[in-house]
Amino acid sequence: MKGPVEIAPGVHGLGSEYVNWYLVEEGGRLTAVDAGLPAFAKHLDDDLRALGRRRSDVAAVVLTHSDIDHTGVVNELREGGARVLVHSADEGTLARPRQKTGDASPRNALPYLRNATMWRLLAHMVRGGAARPRAVTGAETFEDGDVLDVPGSPRAVHTPGHTPGHCVLLFESARALFAGDALCTFNPLTGERGTQLMPFPLNVDNEACLTSLDKIEPLDADVLLPGHGDPARETPAAAAARARSLR
Numbered sequence: 001m002k003g004p005v006e007i008a009p010g011v012h013g014l015g016s017e018y019v020n021w022y023l024v025e026e027g028g029r030l031t032a033v034d035a036g037l038p039a040f041a042k043h044l045d046d047d048l049r050a051l052g053r054r055r056s057d058v059a060a061v062v063l064t065h066s067d068i069d070h071t072g073v074v075n076e077l078r079e080g081g082a083r084v085l086v087h088s089a090d091e092g093t094l095a096r097p098r099q100k101t102g103d104a105s106p107r108n109a110l111p112y113l114r115n116a117t118m119w120r121l122l123a124h125m126v127r128g129g130a131a132r133p134r135a136v137t138g139a140e141t142f143e144d145g146d147v148l149d150v151p152g153s154p155r156a157v158h159t160p161g162h163t164p165g166h167c168v169l170l171f172e173s174a175r176a177l178f179a180g181d182a183l184c185t186f187n188p189l190t191g192e193r194g195t196q197l198m199p200f201p202l203n204v205d206n207e208a209c210l211t212s213l214d215k216i217e218p219l220d221a222d223v224l225l226p227g228h229g230d231p232a233r234e235t236p237a238a239a240a241a242r243a244r245s246l247r
């Protein structure tokens with residue numbers, strides 16, 4: 001997604017062809033869901049201007065997780081006055097970015113080395129500043145089930161697997177589910193389209209990713225907004241079923 005693109009009333013998608021972040025509007029104030037790559041800072045003000053907004057209109061950044069392609073412009077938004085919120089289990093890696101563990105070992109990525117999409121993604125990430133992750137300290141934390149006191153009042157649903165503190169965010173009034181990297185609609189290693197789990201070597205615990213689909217399935221929404229790939233106009237139940245069928 002490049003943006004800003006209006007996906008639903010008051011819901012805007014931004015980012016690049018590989019990496020998405022979002023702005024949700026309520027009562028003239030904005031919540032950012034994730035914050036893309038560090039290089040997105042270069043066009044942050046232009047993106048906001050295209051929406052008739054500026055940094056100080058962003059009241060909060062809610063992170064689905066702490067990976068570096070989701071936290072890029074957090075510090076810029078915070079300088080503009082935004083609060084930063086993340087699940088407690090990802091607060092440590094947000095404050096001190098480090099290599100992922102568990103299933104997410106470089107060895108598990110070896111089978112993907114012949115894949116051109118993976119190399120394009122890597123180049124995009126490096127150009128986007130992901131090789132120099134930026135620490136974000138002092139974030140507020142939330143827990144599973146919390147309804148966050150930010151514009152749009154999203155409910156956080158803890159869906160560990162991609163990271164220990166990964167959450168999907170349900171904005172009930174917009175009928176939108178922000179899936180983070182619990183689900184994607186573009187496989188960043190193979191280029192395959194369609195709703196699916198993130199590829200094996202990018203998740204710290206693939207069994208947990210599958211179990212987390214059980215928590216996504218009953219949620220009530222009309223559109224699924226992933227960290228990677230186009231929005232999917234499908235219910236969380238359909239998305240979860242499709243992702244399971246591919247395993």
Ligand SMILES: [Zn+2]
Binds near residue numbers: 067069228
């Ligand atoms: Zn991601």
